[in-house]
Amino acid sequence: MKEISLDAVIENIDTVTDFVNEQLETAGCPMKVQIQIDIAVDEILSNISRYAYAPNTGKVWVGVEIKQNPTAAVISFKDEGYPYNPLAKEDPNVTLSAEERKIGGLGIFIVKKSMDGMEYENIDGKNILILTKNF
Numbered sequence: 001m002k003e004i005s006l007d008a009v010i011e012n013i014d015t016v017t018d019f020v021n022e023q024l025e026t027a028g029c030p031m032k033v034q035i036q037i038d039i040a041v042d043e044i045l046s047n048i049s050r051y052a053y054a055p056n057t058g059k060v061w062v063g064v065e066i067k068q069n070p071t072a073a074v075i076s077f078k079d080e081g082y083p084y085n086p087l088a089k090e091d092p093n094v095t096l097s098a099e100e101r102k103i104g105g106l107g108i109f110i111v112k113k114s115m116d117g118m119e120y121e122n123i124d125g126k127n128i129l130i131l132t133k134n135f
Contacts, residue, residue, distance in 0.1 A: 005062075012049075061077070071135055075131045
């Protein structure tokens with residue numbers, strides 16, 4: 001697994017996306033899958049940057065592992081912010097208009113729908129979110 005650690009700030013999303021894409025390209029990941037992963041990385045890092053340490057800033061660790069049989073990218077996010085399980089939040093009702101829907105949760109919903117697997121755990125004060133995408 002390759003890992004990067006940096007401040008959990010919006011300005012670092014491009015750096016993390018470039019890091020993830022480098023691993024995906026080396027593994028021969030199709031562009032369509034890479035774009036889905038990029039959107040997920042952006043959504044998850046945006047949430048960590050905005051909420052995990054608010055109003056302060058902390059670190060985020062992002063790891064990429066390529067699995068075989070089936071070929072899949074496993075992207076892990078770790079932070080030491082406030083414990084938060086994004087999988088426990090109820091999905092938004094997307095049948096309602098934007099005006100009728102409650103604010104929040106759409107980004108995580110998109111990630112859930114576009115990834116093949118999503119797991120969360122909190123271990124020793126660390127939030128760990130693992131995304132899996134087959135390709």
